[in-house]
Amino acid sequence: METNTDNIERHPLEPFLPANARLLMxxxxxxxxxxxxxxxxxxxxxxxxxxxxxxxFFGDSQHLVDAENxxxxxxxxxRLLRERGIAIYDAARAVRRLSGNASDKDLEIVxxxxxAGLLSRVxxxxxxxxxxxxxxxxxxxxxxxxxxxxxxYNEFSIGDRTLRLWRMPSSSRAYPMKLExxxxxYQRMMAATGILPRSGELKIEN
Numbered sequence: 001m002e003t004n005t006d007n008i009e010r011h012p013l014e015p016f017l018p019a020n021a022r023l024l025m026x027x028x029x030x031x032x033x034x035x036x037x038x039x040x041x042x043x044x045x046x047x048x049x050x051x052x053x054x055x056x057f058f059g060d061s062q063h064l065v066d067a068e069n070x071x072x073x074x075x076x077x078x079r080l081l082r083e084r085g086i087a088i089y090d091a092a093r094a095v096r097r098l099s100g101n102a103s104d105k106d107l108e109i110v111x112x113x114x115x116a117g118l119l120s121r122v123x124x125x126x127x128x129x130x131x132x133x134x135x136x137x138x139x140x141x142x143x144x145x146x147x148x149x150x151x152x153y154n155e156f157s158i159g160d161r162t163l164r165l166w167r168m169p170s171s172s173r174a175y176p177m178k179l180e181x182x183x184x185x186y187q188r189m190m191a192a193t194g195i196l197p198r199s200g201e202l203k204i205e206n
Contacts, residue, residue: 008110010094016041016078021087021122023193026115028134029092029107037071040078041088042171045070048179049171050077055183056190057084084195087122089113091135105133112138116158127153127193129166139165151185164193 012030027041035044042049050072054063057080064073064080081088094111115138119125130136136147145156145165153164166189169175169182190196 007096008094009097011090013041015089015118016081017087017121018082018085020085021125022085022127023195024087024122024125024128026128026130026135027090028132029090029095038074040074046173047171048173048182051179052171052183052186056187061179086195087125089118091138107134109134115139115142119158127164127166129168129189131168131170151188
């Protein structure tokens with residue numbers, strides 16, 4: 001019996017893996033293409049991830065927003081991630097959308113990302129951040145790590161490598177938490193992992 005592949009959607013982006021990455025942000029899967037405003041992760045204009053990053057790194061939720069063109073400042077975002085050593089990808093390589101949106105509960109993972117293989121490409125990485133149940137489910141199934149409390153982490157091992165798995169609030173606008181409170185969680189995590197710079201250290205061109 002043949003497997004029906006008509007509704008299978010493969011990941012449209014390659015992993016963003018700076019050589020100096022110390023932190024891997026692991027989402028679930030991108031939203032449908034019609035909701036994209038740029039060719040990069042968290043492309044939905046209603047998603048708050050880049051607003052959170054604007055607050056954490058620049059004290060301004062709009063710093064990474066290109067309001068005139070209704071998108072985000074992708075080149076500035078990529079430069080920031082490279083300078084701070086932050087990698088990004090998703091827990092699924094292929095999915096079926098059960099209701100046409102990007103909600104975790106409506107995604108069926110068809111092919112999981114090879115997390116161990118991904119981490120082998122960023123040898124300096126010691127921390128992983130997840131924000132959704134789908135991404136946590138992959139880590140739990142693959143490595144037996146328990147989902148930590150919000151804002152906290154649990155340690156786990158891959159071979160002789162010990163990593164910390166962090167739980168952060170979802171950047172979805174639908175997640176019931178104020179933007180500033182979400183940013184506070186991320187700020188504490190970024191400080192604990194050494195990603196946040198010392199005062200005056202971060203220099204990102206406009």
